[in-house]
Amino acid sequence: MQISAPTTAHSSMAHNRNPTLIELKNIRLAYSQEHHDTPILDDINLQLDVDDFVCLLGPSGCGKSSLLNILAGFQTPTAGEVMIDSQPHTGPSAKVGVVFQHHNLFPWMTIAKNIEFGLKMKGVEKSERKKLVSDYLNLVGLESSAHLLPYQLSGGMKQRAAIARTLATDPQAILMDEPFSALDALTRENMQAHLLELWQKTKKCIFFITHDVEEALLLGRRILVMHANPGRMVVDLQNPLSSYRQPIQELKHLKEFHDLRSYLISAIRNKEVNSPRLGWSR
Numbered sequence: 001m002q003i004s005a006p007t008t009a010h011s012s013m014a015h016n017r018n019p020t021l022i023e024l025k026n027i028r029l030a031y032s033q034e035h036h037d038t039p040i041l042d043d044i045n046l047q048l049d050v051d052d053f054v055c056l057l058g059p060s061g062c063g064k065s066s067l068l069n070i071l072a073g074f075q076t077p078t079a080g081e082v083m084i085d086s087q088p089h090t091g092p093s094a095k096v097g098v099v100f101q102h103h104n105l106f107p108w109m110t111i112a113k114n115i116e117f118g119l120k121m122k123g124v125e126k127s128e129r130k131k132l133v134s135d136y137l138n139l140v141g142l143e144s145s146a147h148l149l150p151y152q153l154s155g156g157m158k159q160r161a162a163i164a165r166t167l168a169t170d171p172q173a174i175l176m177d178e179p180f181s182a183l184d185a186l187t188r189e190n191m192q193a194h195l196l197e198l199w200q201k202t203k204k205c206i207f208f209i210t211h212d213v214e215e216a217l218l219l220g221r222r223i224l225v226m227h228a229n230p231g232r233m234v235v236d237l238q239n240p241l242s243s244y245r246q247p248i249q250e251l252k253h254l255k256e257f258h259d260l261r262s263y264l265i266s267a268i269r270n271k272e273v274n275s276p277r278l279g280w281s282r
């Protein structure tokens, strides 16, 4: 079945690309199960720009987290290679920060100490650490919570602290695996606006996994869709809504938002997606 693109959408091939930060070349991943290899990812090729904000959608089990683990250097692909800044990326490195669905803050450390921890590991000197902790607490609006322990914070505040901890170590790319999915609807909306603001200030490359098509449309400059068995990219869409100036929650009222939402839902559900105007398909 073929899915036609909304008329307002346009291909990522058409926009002016900034320099590439991350390149995935012919990535394959298979797991050995019961004496045979199960292919999980099949020939993934992808380039992420230095300031990309990419949202990845796809059905459960299609391999999104596996791909993120490869990007993070936590998982070695069966074939293919990952390049960051034109260098082979073969293990975890300070170039890439990761924010998970659950914040992973150290429960016995204050928020300030949690943010400072990664800087200490990096060997940043004490006075510089203090300044950076203060800067990043400010950036995520947690300056008055510096002395609190994680259990004393709301879910949204904990995720903001986790984001500050990742940003403070100054990675070139931030990988986020459903970071807001455990939050209530209102906190999630606030976090989406906050993350977009952070991205506009820092222009870091963000790779963001979500199950929520609306979240992808509100945040992503670029939206990818994967299919399963084996996991592969079927849509690479330059999100036209990302050039709009109004607050993101207002985008939900636009007809274009609804057209794109329908398109992406169909693209996730259907096996065949073929629209030359929406990037590549296979």
Ligand SMILES: Nc1ncnc2c1ncn2[C@@H]1O[C@H](COP(=O)(O)OP(=O)(O)OP(=O)(O)O)[C@@H](O)[C@H]1O
Pocket (backbone or CB within 6 Å): 031, 033, 040, 058, 059, 060, 061, 062, 063, 064, 065, 066, 067
């Ligand atoms: N360590 C492992 N050994 C064997 N199979 C695995 C392993 N990790 C993941 N898988 C399988 O790989 C496939 C992709 O899993 P992955 O978690 O990457 O998918 P996902 O798209 O992130 O799913 P979800 O959206 O539900 O989080 C699944 O079929 C999963 O069962």
